[in-house]
Every structure is written in structure tokens, then in C-alpha cells.
Amino acid sequence: MSSERALPAGLLSALRAVVQPGAVFDERDRLIAYEADALTTSRGLPDAAVFPADRDELIEVIRLLHEARVPFVARGAGTGLAGGAVARGGVLVCTTRMHRILEVDAAAQTALVEPGVLTDAINGAAEEYGLRYLPDPASAAACTIGGNVAMNAGGPHCLKHGVTSDHVAALEVILPDGTPLVVGRGADGGLDLAGIFTGSEGTLGVISRIRVNLAPVAAGVRTFLALFDSVADAGRAVGEIFDAGVVPVALELVDRETIAVVESSIFAAGLPLDTEAALVVECEGDPDEAVEDLEEAEKAVMNCGAREVRHAHTDQERLAIWQARKKAYGALGRLAPDVFVQDAAVPRSTLPDLLPRFMEIARRHDLRIANFFHAGDGNVHPNLLFDRRDPDQVTRVQDAGAEIMALCVEAGGTITGEHGVGADKVRHMGLVFGSDELEIMRAVREATDRLDLANPGKLLPEAVGDLTG
Amino acid sequence: MKTYRPESELDLREWVESSTDRLVDERAPAVTGAPLDRSPTGLGTLPRSSVSTTHLSHVVDFRPRDLTITVGAGMRMSALARIVDEEDLWFPFAEAPDDRSIGGWIAAAPVGEFDASFGPVRRHVLACTLLLWDGRSTSWGRPVMKNVAGYDVPKLICGSRSRLGIVTAATLRLWPRPRILRRFELTGESLHDVQAALSGMPRLEAVRWRVKAGMTEPPSMTVSIAGGPKSVSARAEKLEAWARDRGVDIREQEREATSSGSVGVERPVRPGTSAAYRVTFGRGYLSAGLKDVNRRLARELDPWTVEAYPAIGVVRVSTQRQEAAGQRHAPAWLTTLAEAGGRVGVAGPSLDAPSVRIERGGHAEHEAARRMRSIGAREIESRWLAAFGGLQVPWQADYL
Numbered sequence: 001m002s003s004e005r006a007l008p009a010g011l012l013s014a015l016r017a018v019v020q021p022g023a024v025f026d027e028r029d030r031l032i033a034y035e036a037d038a039l040t041t042s043r044g045l046p047d048a049a050v051f052p053a054d055r056d057e058l059i060e061v062i063r064l065l066h067e068a069r070v071p072f073v074a075r076g077a078g079t080g081l082a083g084g085a086v087a088r089g090g091v092l093v094c095t096t097r098m099h100r101i102l103e104v105d106a107a108a109q110t111a112l113v114e115p116g117v118l119t120d121a122i123n124g125a126a127e128e129y130g131l132r133y134l135p136d137p138a139s140a141a142a143c144t145i146g147g148n149v150a151m152n153a154g155g156p157h158c159l160k161h162g163v164t165s166d167h168v169a170a171l172e173v174i175l176p177d178g179t180p181l182v183v184g185r186g187a188d189g190g191l192d193l194a195g196i197f198t199g200s201e202g203t204l205g206v207i208s209r210i211r212v213n214l215a216p217v218a219a220g221v222r223t224f225l226a227l228f229d230s231v232a233d234a235g236r237a238v239g240e241i242f243d244a245g246v247v248p249v250a251l252e253l254v255d256r257e258t259i260a261v262v263e264s265s266i267f268a269a270g271l272p273l274d275t276e277a278a279l280v281v282e283c284e285g286d287p288d289e290a291v292e293d294l295e296e297a298e299k300a301v302m303n304c305g306a307r308e309v310r311h312a313h314t315d316q317e318r319l320a321i322w323q324a325r326k327k328a329y330g331a332l333g334r335l336a337p338d339v340f341v342q343d344a345a346v347p348r349s350t351l352p353d354l355l356p357r358f359m360e361i362a363r364r365h366d367l368r369i370a371n372f373f374h375a376g377d378g379n380v381h382p383n384l385l386f387d388r389r390d391p392d393q394v395t396r397v398q399d400a401g402a403e404i405m406a407l408c409v410e411a412g413g414t415i416t417g418e419h420g421v422g423a424d425k426v427r428h429m430g431l432v433f434g435s436d437e438l439e440i441m442r443a444v445r446e447a448t449d450r451l452d453l454a455n456p457g458k459l460l461p462e463a464v465g466d467l468t469g
Numbered sequence: 470m471k472t473y474r475p476e477s478e479l480d481l482r483e484w485v486e487s488s489t490d491r492l493v494d495e496r497a498p499a500v501t502g503a504p505l506d507r508s509p510t511g512l513g514t515l516p517r518s519s520v521s522t523t524h525l526s527h528v529v530d531f532r533p534r535d536l537t538i539t540v541g542a543g544m545r546m547s548a549l550a551r552i553v554d555e556e557d558l559w560f561p562f563a564e565a566p567d568d569r570s571i572g573g574w575i576a577a578a579p580v581g582e583f584d585a586s587f588g589p590v591r592r593h594v595l596a597c598t599l600l601l602w603d604g605r606s607t608s609w610g611r612p613v614m615k616n617v618a619g620y621d622v623p624k625l626i627c628g629s630r631s632r633l634g635i636v637t638a639a640t641l642r643l644w645p646r647p648r649i650l651r652r653f654e655l656t657g658e659s660l661h662d663v664q665a666a667l668s669g670m671p672r673l674e675a676v677r678w679r680v681k682a683g684m685t686e687p688p689s690m691t692v693s694i695a696g697g698p699k700s701v702s703a704r705a706e707k708l709e710a711w712a713r714d715r716g717v718d719i720r721e722q723e724r725e726a727t728s729s730g731s732v733g734v735e736r737p738v739r740p741g742t743s744a745a746y747r748v749t750f751g752r753g754y755l756s757a758g759l760k761d762v763n764r765r766l767a768r769e770l771d772p773w774t775v776e777a778y779p780a781i782g783v784v785r786v787s788t789q790r791q792e793a794a795g796q797r798h799a800p801a802w803l804t805t806l807a808e809a810g811g812r813v814g815v816a817g818p819s820l821d822a823p824s825v826r827i828e829r830g831g832h833a834e835h836e837a838a839r840r841m842r843s844i845g846a847r848e849i850e851s852r853w854l855a856a857f858g859g860l861q862v863p864w865q866a867d868y869l
């Protein structure tokens with residue numbers, strides 16, 4: 001739905017005057033490409049889209065929008081799964097042309113990048129110094145670092161290495177009135193302001209530059225895939241690995257339904273179709289260390305009844321395992337036109353109990369469910385498959401989704417572990433925040449955005465009355 | 470100054486509510502986790518009253534299988550270390566003896582030697598309860614490893630030094646206890662250039678470098694190696710060989726401190742008897758700065774100790790001597806550190822040490838800030854403090 005309100009006269013030409021030729025458009029047929037992010041069920045049309053080429057243009061753009069009192073939504077690659085980068089009226093501010101890596105400081109192990117840089121491109125630039133950027137959202141080849149910082153993205157390897165926030169050294173944000181502000185992590189005795197801008201989902205301004213931390217490439221990496229006859233056993237094995245004193249860099253779970261789709265796609269990794277669950281376990285360090293840790297992990301999974309452990313003996317085999325895991329989401333398209341992505345995070349020990357209950361909920365609502373997720377972090381993605389053209393299915397998916405979320409919160413968990421609140425989970429915020437906390441967060445937002453211009457309606461419920469929960 | 474030691478969060482809440490008048494003139498009651506009457510130094514004006522979390526020291530919820538523990542803010546580091554050790558878990562920050570409180574640790578967000586391999590304070594605070602200065606009790610975060618619901622307020626609380634409110638309880642991230650953890654103490658002249666020294670050593674999980682003013686002794690370094698038995702012994706051998714080659718004295722320390730169970734040993738620290746500065750250089754940029762320090766150290770006799778955490782590029786300058794802590798100005802070579810490119814953090818013993826707040830050089834986060842031309846960070850900070858009804862004390866400067 002586009003808003004009824006048209007843009008103020010003269011705004012488009014004012015915007016055109018501050019950016020490169022062709023970097024502003026308002027034709028409906030072109031705007032349609034930006035109607036949704038990767039959560040295709042949440043849609044909206046902006047009145048215009050603008051593509052600043054650098055920070056200075058971005059500042060001018062935000063100033064103009066502020067002067068004209070026009071709401072705006074920052075957008076990176078649009079791979080978000082929470083409907084966050086979608087504008088219902090107003091202007092979409094796209095960062096994809098701001099894609100320069102401004103500096104790699106090999107000695108300090110940091111890089112200064114523009115927000116539109118693809119996450120993988122940072123690795124490309126760091127590689128020649130033997131460095132890498134650690135967080136690895138499965139979408140790294142397509143998403144932007146600005147989007148990662150805005151969402152505080154996670155990824156399979158965040159188990160040991162930490163999420164995006166753990167790798168942001170400083171950032172610059174253009175506040176909703178066009179003022180640039182540089183914030184760090186409080187090393188000077190001030191507050192960790194960058195810690196709040198990270199994960200703010202575009203509601204506190206547009207991130208214009210980021211200094212990320214890099215780390216040396218590990219000398220040794222070892223990976224295996226453990227196959228189980230029961231999901232609960234696989235869940236138990238996760239705890240057993242930690243009990244053995246090992247912290248793998250990644251510990252991912254893939255269930256039977258997912259294996260079936262992946263095996264019928266071009267990313268087939270040769271997994272037996274009668275496997276109920278598979279765990280991907282990866283260890284890293286000095287070469288001997290990776291081997292030693294993986295041996296301990298192997299003992300642990302065998303103790304929990306793994307029926308088989310398949311080691312990746314070559315880089316190629318390792319990549320095949322990861323492709324199977326990382327492309328699972330895309331492959332789901334083969335099963336159903338739509339996927340309802342869930343992203344709760346729960347205390348790890350509740351996994352063996354919760355996983356069968358997710359299945360049970362799906363069965364009760366006559367829905368198919370595919371699980372593949374960051375088991376080591378307790379960040380679950382029970383994905384419900386459906387067809388949005390069937391209103392009955394939509395209702396069932398919403399009901400089942402709400403039940404699963406409530407179950408996870410009851411187990412001590414949270415409504416989103418890495419995909420963010422966006423437009424999608426705003427109404428669930430009351431499950432994890434009280435009215436005082438919500439009021440304080442609104443005050444934090446109002447401190448820089450009295451006019452409610454930056455990504456309005458996302459992350460925070462407007463009023464406590466909006467909440468289910 | 471009277472110190473109030475509430476027995477419960479409820480008592481504390483009542484006390485905060487009844488002390489609104491004390492907040493009016495910005496002379497905030499001091500919060501402390503200290504068992505003794507340790508006064509937080511550096512408050513512009515001395516507080517008229519103080520409150521200690523020392524009795525809020527219970528375990529609220531310990532979930533070993535989830536690698537989390539929720540404890541009252543007054544829990545001592547040593548006690549925490551002992552409790553988690555019983556379940557073969559590990560909290561890398563506790564030293565023994567260690568009478569710091571968890572609340573004070575969160576509020577001060579000190580640097581630690583394991584920061585580079587396990588992450589700093591903020592990575593370990595998953596959730597906490599914050600009693601606001603208006604008496605409201607708020608709760609932030611969840612007891613899970615990943616959470617992106619709402620603004621990441623626990624990050625703001627870490628290092629906030631009671632300006633946002635009083636931390637009454639926190640859920641912390643724990644780690645499996647490393648199968649093997651060995652610590653070595655190295656001493657020798659060839660440690661002067663810490664960066665060069667490190668480049669010849671095996672990979673280490675923790676490094677702390679130390680030199681005392683007056684340079685009566687050579688620099689020393691405490692290093693830790695953690696992991697599986699084969700990897701640890703291979704790396705330990707490499708380290709020993711390195712030390713032999715350089716004529717560096719190497720000694721293995723006894724049992725890892727956190728499991729020694731030396732509970733109840735409390736550092737009696739009297740008001741104004743210690744002070745510290747934190748200087749941030751950024752990884753890879755320590756050597757240049759430290760060389761200057763070494764030169765200056767040779768000449769100066771201030772009773773200060775310089776500690777460096779090379780893996781995170783931070784230097785800590787501290788003293789326990791009364792006369793030095795009482796000084797109105799920072800030691801001369803703290804300025805040297807700043808001039809060598811370090812970013813000097815919270816001013817220690819007094820607020821008026823502007824000479825050391827030189828914002829230049831260094832390749833840490835603030836180097837980025839410098840080049841990007843920060844404006845208004847203090848302004849945002851103050852507005853966000855207001856959102857919490859927090860205290861507008863610009864720098865509640867104390868220990869780092």
C-alpha cells in the first residue's frame with residue numbers, strides 16, 4: 001500500500017540536485033522492486049527511492065527529508081527477514097551505491113567501510129593481509145554491512161566469534177535531522193553509544209560509515225557432519241559437546257524436512273533421506289588444535305547416539321556441507337511458495353524438549369515445518385511452509401507461529417535472535433518487554449527523532465495498546 | 470559519609486525512592502560493590518551518602534547446561550568463580566583473590582586479559598535488572614546467547630558507572646572450563662618491545678605486559694594458553710623455547726587462579742588510595758607508544774605501574790600509593806602516552822586533568838572517530854541518560 005500523501009512539491013528536484021544523475025526515481029513500476037525485503041509477506045511502496053553515492057550526499061538527502069518532514073527508510077540489500085527495509089510511503093534511502101572499502105588497517109586489524117559494502121566483500125579485501133571479518137550471516141554474499149550493523153546480524157560462526165556488535169569498533173550515523181555523529185564503544189569513559197546504534201534497525205538514523213574489527217584467518221579448520229535418528233538426540237549432543245570443554249566455532253542443526261529439500265536441489269550433499277537430524281560441527285585454531293577439538297566433539301556426538309559421523313577431508317567437502325546448510329532457506333522454495341521464518345532464541349538446554357513440540361504444533365495446524373538453525377546458540381528457525389494465496393493457510397501459519405513464539409519466550413527465550421523485529425514482530429515486543437522498558441526505548445528514539453521520521457513503525461510499538469502478548 | 474547496605478532489592482528500591490532529594494543537586498549517592506567503605510573517587514563533589522550492593526550477593530538462577538548464571542550485583546568475582554568451577558564452567562575474568570563485585574565490574578567495564586579471545590565485559594552481560602534513579606525496576610536482555618529484540622540496552626549499561634541506575638542482578642555468559650589452562654610469567658629485557666616479542670610467540674589466549682616506574686626491574690608478562698592437552702603442550706614448548714632463545718626468564722604459575730577457591734580475601738582499599746587511567750591505542754599500535762613510555766619511565770620515579778593488553782591495544786596506568794592517587798594531575802608520562810597516539814580514557818583521581826585528554830592518533834575506535842569528526846556524542850549521551858531518568862554526571866571518573 002502506498003500512502004495517500006504525496007511528497008511535498010519540489011522535494012524530488014531538491015533531492016535530484018544533491019545526488020548523481022539517475023539516483024532518484026518515483027515511477028511506480030520501478031519502485032515495485034523495493035516493495036518487500038526477503039520477508040515477502042510484508043509489503044509497502046515508497047513514494048520515491050534515492051541512491052546517494054557517498055556520505056556527503058547522504059547527509060544532504062537526510063537534511064532535505066528532515067526539512068520537508070518526510071519519513072524515510074534506510075535500505076541495504078533488502079535481504080532482511082523482518083520487513084524492516086520496507087517503506088509505506090515516504091522515501092527509501094538506499095545505500096547500495098555507497099560500496100567503497102575506505103581503508104584496511106592491517107596492523108590494527110580493522111577496516112573502514114561504507115554501509116553498502118557487501119559483507120563478503122570485506123573478506124575479499126582483508127584476505128590479502130591474512131585477515132577476515134568474522135560474522136558470517138548465511139546471506140553474506142548478498143547483504144550489506146550496513147544492514148548487518150542495523151540488524152546486529154548473526155550467522156553460523158557467531159557461536160564462538162560473536163555477533164556483528166562484537167565486531168563493530170566505531171560507526172558514523174546520520175541522525176534523522178541530518179547531523180552526522182560518530183560513536184565508539186565507550187573506551188573514553190562515555191557510554192557505549194555504538195552498542196545501541198548497532199541493532200537499531202534504521203530507527204535512529206542512517207549508518208554512513210563503519211569501522212569493523214578483523215581477525216587473522218585461522219590456520220586450521222575441521223568440520224564434520226553427524227547424522228541422528230532423532231532430533232532430540234541431536235539437541236542433546238549440542239550440550240554434550242560443551243560439556244566436553246569444547247567450544248566449536250559453529251554448531252548447526254538441520255532436520256529431515258530440510259535435508260529432503262536440500263538433497264533435491266543443486267546443493268545436494270549426499271545426505272541420507274531417512275536422517276532425522278544432522279549436526280554440522282566445525283572447530284578452528286592451530287591445525288593440531290582443530291583436530292584435537294573435533295575429536296572430542298566426535299566422542300560427544302557418538303555418546304548421544306549419532307549413527308554416523310562424516311568428516312570433511314578436503315576444503316571442497318567442507319564447502320559442500322556449508323552450502324547445504326546455507327542454501328537451505330533458498331531451497332525451501334521448492335516445497336512451498338512461501339516460508340514463515342521464525343527466529344526465536346532459547347536457553348540451549350531447552351532444545352531437546354522444544355524441538356519435538358515445534359513439530360507437534362505444526363502437525364496440529366496441518367503445516368509442514370523445516371528446521372535449520374544455530375543450535376549452539378539456541379537460535380532456532382522453525383520455518384513454516386505455506387501458500388499465501390490460501391487465506392486459511394495464512395491464518396494457520398500465523399496461529400502456529402504465535403504458539404511457537406510464546407513457547408520459546410516461556411522457556412526463557414526471546415522473540416528474535418538475529419533477524420530483528422522490523423515490522424513483523426513489533427506486536428510481539430510485549431512478550432519480552434514491560435511498559436516501562438518500552439517507554440524508555442521510545443524516549444531513546446525520541447531523543448534524536450522527535451518527528452518520527454526514521455523507519456517509523458518498526459522495532460517499537462507506537463503505543464502499549466498495540467500489543468498482543 | 471554513611472553507607473547503606475540493603476538486604477534486598479526491595480529495600481534498595483525504597484531507599485532510592487526516598488533519596489530523590491539527594492539527587493536534585495546532582496550529588497548522587499555513590500553506588501559501590503565494595504565490602505568496605507571504599508569511596509568512588511573522582512566524583513566532582515563528594516556524595517553525601519552511599520549505598521553498597523554487598524548483601525545482594527545471592528545466586529538467582531544457575532543453569533550450567535545453558536552456560537549462564539544469574540546473580541545479585543553484590544556477588545564477588547571470587548565467589549562466582551568458585552560456584553561456576555564446581556560445574557566445570559569458567560568465567561574468564563575472575564582473578565584470585567578478587568573482591569570486585571559483579572555490579573561494579575559491569576558498571577566499570579574494566580579491560581581484562583582474556584578480552585581478545587573471549588570478548589570484553591559487554592559480550593558477557595546477557596541480561597540485567599537495572600533499578601532506575603526514580604525507583605522503577607527495569608529488566609533488559611534475556612538469558613539467551615543471542616537477542617536482537619529492541620535496543621541493546623545491556624550494552625549501554627556496561628561501563629555506565631551507575632549513571633543509568635543501579636544494577637541489582639545480571640545474567641552472565643559462561644564458558645566451558647578449558648580442558649587445560651596454563652599460565653606463565655615471563656621476565657626479561659627483551660620484552661620491552663611487546664609487539665616484537667609477541668610476533669615470535671605461539672598463539673596465546675591471554676597476555677598482560679607490565680612495567681614499573683623507575684624501571685628497577687625488567688618488564689614482565691603474564692600469558693595464558695588454553696585448550697586441549699596436545700595443543701597446549703605444543704604451544705607451551707614453543708613458548709619455552711622462545712624464552713630460552715631470548716634470555717627471558719620463564720616460570721609456570723601454579724594452579725589457575727579461578728579454581729583455587731580463595732574466597733573471602735578482600736582487598737582493603739581505602740578512599741583515594743588507588744587510581745588508574747586507561748589509554749587506548751588499538752591493536753598493532755602499542756609498540757610506538759610504549760617505547761616512549763619506557764624512555765620516560767627511566768627518568769621518572771612516580772610510583773605508577775604500566776600494564777598493557779597488546780591483543781586489544783589498551784594500556785592501563787595505575788597506582789596504589791596514596792600520595793600519587795591524591796595528585797591533582799596525571800603523571801607526566803601519561804601525557805607521553807597520549808602524545809604517542811593513545812587515547813586517554815576516564816581521568817582517574819581528579820576530573821581536572823585536561824592535559825591528558827588529547828584526542829589524537831591511535832588506531833583504535835577513537836581514531837576512527839577522530840577522522841570522521843565526531844560531533845555531539847556527549848549531547849546524545851546526555852539525552853539518552855535523560856531517557857532513563859539517569860544522572861547527568863558527565864564523568865563519574867574512577868577506576869578503569
Ligand SMILES: Cc1cc2nc3c(=O)[nH]c(=O)nc-3n(C[C@H](O)[C@H](O)[C@@H](O)COP(=O)(O)OP(=O)(O)OC[C@H]3O[C@@H](n4cnc5c(N)ncnc54)[C@H](O)[C@@H]3O)c2cc1C
Binds near residue numbers: 500509568569575637
Ligand atoms: C585496587 C584495585 C585494583 C584494580 N585493578 C584492576 C585491574 O587490574 N584491571 C582492571 O581492568 N581494573 C582494575 N580495577 C578496577 C575494577 O576492576 C573496577 O573498578 C570494578 O570492577 C570494581 O568493582 P567493585 O565492586 O570494586 O566496584 P566499585 O569500585 O564499588 O565501583 C566501581 C564503579 O561502578 C559503580 N557501581 C558499583 N556497583 C554498581 C552497581 N551495582 N550498579 C551500578 N553501578 C555500580 C560505582 O559507582 C563505580 O562507578 C581495580 C580496582 C581497584 C580498586
Ligand SMILES: Cc1cc2nc3c(=O)[nH]c(=O)nc-3n(C[C@H](O)[C@H](O)[C@H](O)COP(=O)(O)OP(=O)(O)OC[C@H]3O[C@@H](n4cnc5c(N)ncnc54)[C@H](O)[C@@H]3O)c2cc1C
Binds near residue numbers: 149202
Ligand atoms: C537466505 C538468507 C539467509 C540469511 N541468513 C542470515 C543469518 O545467518 N544471520 C542473520 O542475522 N541474518 C540472516 N539473514 C537476514 C538478513 O540477510 C540480515 O538481516 C542482513 O543483515 C540484512 O542486510 P541487508 O543489507 O539486506 O539489509 P536490508 O534488508 O536492506 O535492511 C535491514 C534493516 O536494516 C536497516 N538498514 C539497512 N541499511 C542501513 C543503514 N545503512 N543504516 C541504518 N539502517 C539500515 C533497514 O532499514 C532495515 O530495517 C538471511 C537472509 C536471507 C534471505
